[in-house]
Amino acid sequence: MFKAIMGLVAGACALAGPVMGQQQPGMQQIRTAVLRVDAPGPPPISRLDLPVADLGFAGARLAIDDNDTTGRFMGQDFEAVEVTASPETAAAELDRILADGIQFVVVLADDATTLALADQAGDRAMLLNARARGDNLRGADCRANTIHVAPSHAMLADALAQFLMWKNWPDWLLVHGSHPEDEALAAAYRRSAAKFGATIVEERVFEDTGGARSTDSGHVQVQAQMPVFTQRAPEYDILIAADESDIFAPYLPYLTWDPRPVAGSAGLVPRTWHPAMEAWGGTQYQNRFEKMANRLIREEDYQAWLALRIVGEAATRTRSADPATLREFILSDQFDVAGFKGQKLTVRDWDHQVRQPILLTTGVLTTSVSPQDQYLHQTSALDTLGIDRPETECSFPEVP
Amino acid sequence: MKHLLTLAPALALLAAEPALANRVFVSNEKGNDVTVLDSETLEVLGTYPVGNRPRGITISPDGTELYVCASDDNLVRVFDPNTMEEMHTLPSGPDPELFVLHPSGNPLYIANEDDNLVTVVDVKTKQVLAEIPVGVEPEGMGVSPDGKIVINTSETTNMAHFIDTETFEIVANVLVDSRPRFAEYNHDGTKLYVSAEIGGTVSVIDPATQQITRKITFEVPGVLPEAIQPVGVRVTNDGKKVFVALGPSNRVAVIDGETDEVKDYLLVGQRVWQMAFTPDEKYLFTTNGNSNDVSVIDVAAEEVVKSVPVGQQPWGVVVAPN
Numbered sequence: 001m002f003k004a005i006m007g008l009v010a011g012a013c014a015l016a017g018p019v020m021g022q023q024q025p026g027m028q029q030i031r032t033a034v035l036r037v038d039a040p041g042p043p044p045i046s047r048l049d050l051p052v053a054d055l056g057f058a059g060a061r062l063a064i065d066d067n068d069t070t071g072r073f074m075g076q077d078f079e080a081v082e083v084t085a086s087p088e089t090a091a092a093e094l095d096r097i098l099a100d101g102i103q104f105v106v107v108l109a110d111d112a113t114t115l116a117l118a119d120q121a122g123d124r125a126m127l128l129n130a131r132a133r134g135d136n137l138r139g140a141d142c143r144a145n146t147i148h149v150a151p152s153h154a155m156l157a158d159a160l161a162q163f164l165m166w167k168n169w170p171d172w173l174l175v176h177g178s179h180p181e182d183e184a185l186a187a188a189y190r191r192s193a194a195k196f197g198a199t200i201v202e203e204r205v206f207e208d209t210g211g212a213r214s215t216d217s218g219h220v221q222v223q224a225q226m227p228v229f230t231q232r233a234p235e236y237d238i239l240i241a242a243d244e245s246d247i248f249a250p251y252l253p254y255l256t257w258d259p260r261p262v263a264g265s266a267g268l269v270p271r272t273w274h275p276a277m278e279a280w281g282g283t284q285y286q287n288r289f290e291k292m293a294n295r296l297i298r299e300e301d302y303q304a305w306l307a308l309r310i311v312g313e314a315a316t317r318t319r320s321a322d323p324a325t326l327r328e329f330i331l332s333d334q335f336d337v338a339g340f341k342g343q344k345l346t347v348r349d350w351d352h353q354v355r356q357p358i359l360l361t362t363g364v365l366t367t368s369v370s371p372q373d374q375y376l377h378q379t380s381a382l383d384t385l386g387i388d389r390p391e392t393e394c395s396f397p398e399v400p
Numbered sequence: 401m402k403h404l405l406t407l408a409p410a411l412a413l414l415a416a417e418p419a420l421a422n423r424v425f426v427s428n429e430k431g432n433d434v435t436v437l438d439s440e441t442l443e444v445l446g447t448y449p450v451g452n453r454p455r456g457i458t459i460s461p462d463g464t465e466l467y468v469c470a471s472d473d474n475l476v477r478v479f480d481p482n483t484m485e486e487m488h489t490l491p492s493g494p495d496p497e498l499f500v501l502h503p504s505g506n507p508l509y510i511a512n513e514d515d516n517l518v519t520v521v522d523v524k525t526k527q528v529l530a531e532i533p534v535g536v537e538p539e540g541m542g543v544s545p546d547g548k549i550v551i552n553t554s555e556t557t558n559m560a561h562f563i564d565t566e567t568f569e570i571v572a573n574v575l576v577d578s579r580p581r582f583a584e585y586n587h588d589g590t591k592l593y594v595s596a597e598i599g600g601t602v603s604v605i606d607p608a609t610q611q612i613t614r615k616i617t618f619e620v621p622g623v624l625p626e627a628i629q630p631v632g633v634r635v636t637n638d639g640k641k642v643f644v645a646l647g648p649s650n651r652v653a654v655i656d657g658e659t660d661e662v663k664d665y666l667l668v669g670q671r672v673w674q675m676a677f678t679p680d681e682k683y684l685f686t687t688n689g690n691s692n693d694v695s696v697i698d699v700a701a702e703e704v705v706k707s708v709p710v711g712q713q714p715w716g717v718v719v720a721p722n
Contacts, residue, residue, distance in 0.1 A: 065536075066536045066556050066557075069516060069535055069536045069556075069557055070535055070536065070556075070557040070558070070559070073535065073557070073559060073561075073573040074575075281513075281537065281555060281579070283495070284495065284513040284514055284537050287494075287495070287514045288514060288536075291514075309556075316558070316575065317575075336578060336598070336599075337578070338555070338556070338558075338578040338579045338598040342598075342629075342648075343598060343626040343629075344578055344598045344599070344600075344626070380624075380626065381624055381626065382626075
């Protein structure tokens with residue numbers, strides 16, 4: 001019952017443990033790194049989505065601020081080394097981080113790079129995946145050293161599917177891109193449709209034929225192309241766009257042949273966070289972020305923030321800076337963390353995915369938050385989103 | 401002024417009654433107003449605009465000044481409780497949400513969520529006396545009955561900070577469960593109750609040793625554990641009954657203040673947030689943010705006796721002492 005919780009007198013807490021930093025004697029040092037792997041590619045369709053230099057890092061800085069504020073009272077000091085890499089240099093950068101003795105690495109990379117980095121780190125570090133959404137990373141390709149803070153495709157698709165079923169829009173026209181990650185996202189929508197009883201009336205593939213994303217007065221052609229692309233579809237309620245590569249989805253709203261709403265990669269978009277989110281203390285979180293970063297928050301920032309709050313929360317609760325102790329606690333059923341989502345966030349033991357509500361957002365607001373109340377679950381309503389224990393393809397090696 | 405005219409005869413009439421009626425003030429977060437109820441007839445006496453996004457609400461011990469955190473105006477508005485006319489404002493720092501008044505009626509301790517500060521404001525001179533750095537997202541504010549210690553809870557740091565009201569220094573920090581929302585002492589100052597919204601618990605702290613002596617947990621059949629989110633806490637003067645508002649589970653827990661065991665759960669409106677007793681502790685009023693009403697609990701019978709529609713998204717509630 002007491003759970004080793006004690007009152008502390010501020011500044012007077014002398015805690016045992018290895019002291020690694022020089023500048024603050026007596027403080028426990030918890031060192032982490034944020035490794036962002038930027039893949040080269042064309043700019044996004046909308047200039048509102050242009051990359052920002054501190055993407056993810058800004059969220060990490062806020063987490064370090066938050067952790068350090070608590071650390072002031074606990075005698076703990078947190079640090080996050082920020083590293084940018086290309087897919088080619090990612091391995092060397094991770095080596096450098098590991099050689100520095102850092103054992104918690106937040107990774108913002110694509111699916112393949114995230115998996116490669118996890119294998120490279122092995123038992124030398126715990127990875128916190130703050131960007132990659134591939135279901136395989138939580139399934140057949142799962143790794144015991146990786147915590148997935150980013151949601152999976154399956155979670156995002158289920159979150160949208162629940163809402164659409166509540167809305168009584170069960171007939172979907174699924175349009176997906178021609179890249180493998182678009183196909184993977186489309187597979188997640190097929191799975192969600194089967195899980196929640198929706199019907200995919202037809203599938204279409206939007207081929208990426210290359211070329212510039214937007215041109216001066218390019219909307220003239222787009223306005224002609226999108227209705228033609230979507231005409232002669234069977235009767236449907238809503239168009240689901242699976243466009244992980246950002247090739248076409250933002251063009252679709254208001255340009256479908258039939259007057260139908262769009263969801264998925266454009267229109268009503270499932271995501272972990274949105275800069276207009278205000279519920280559950282979100283306003284204060286947005287204010288703190290904007291004051292620090294001088295811009296609106298993005299999903300990658302929220303996910304990097306949450307990843308480092310997970311480490312910080314574990315350090316606070318265990319009063320330890322020992323990586324093995326923190327790791328064990330994060331993976332135990334004792335662990336939970338608050339993330340401005342109205343309920344505690346925990347880690348699934350079968351695939352190390354962080355359970356979390358998913359926001360369904362339009363351009364300017366949060367329309368709904370899934371799971372929807374109507375979907376019940378015997379252990380946690382959050383497990384109605386994504387791959388549940390009985391269906392997981394992940395198996396971690398037994399810890400000796 | 402017309403509100404004053406309608407209210408004054410009613411007050412004169414009620415003053416003659418043996419069971420003295422009190423005015424109940426409910427801040428409506430979305431409605432930008434305060435609904436005033438009569439604590440005996442449970443009728444709505446009037447609704448008055450009070451600024452943008454009113455949340456925390458309290459009243460001076462002599463009943464002459466009503467304080468409202470106007471969160472989106474970034475200040476505290478002070479009203480004449482009898483006329484509901486604004487008298488003046490107090491500086492609060494940005495986005496004030498909750499505050500607590502010293503038992504003597506001065507000063508006011510305000511949690512500033514954005515700045516990780518507790519602001520101390522003299523309600524007479526309207527001057528800021530101190531800004532005390534605390535944990536991330538300060539929220540809940542409580543004060544010891546002797547006025548010597550103010551408690552602030554910080555929602556992301558997950559601590560109850562004990563602040564000396566003489567020196568404005570933090571003298572102790574107690575780590576509690578996730579997102580602590582509210583801190584309330586019992587009347588003799590021997591127990592401090594701190595609710596944790598996301599953690600789903602109420603920590604019972606011995607103020608003398610600053611140790612958690614017990615953690616109260618909640619379980620409502622048919623309600624998912626995630627929906628049980630303790631927020632407001634109130635303790636009867638004799639310390640024998642503790643009421644805890646459980647947010648979106650739509651229940652108020654009744655706890656035996658001696659054993660700290662949960663005795664019962666009362667079904668109230670949706671997303672129950674804050675609560676206030678009448679001075680005689682006959683009734684406890686709860687604000688139900690998602691059903692736009694106030695539930696009235698008969699404290700002795702431990703029963704909900706009525707629900708009264710108020711404004712949009714009721715948040716805080718206070719009952720006039722006289």
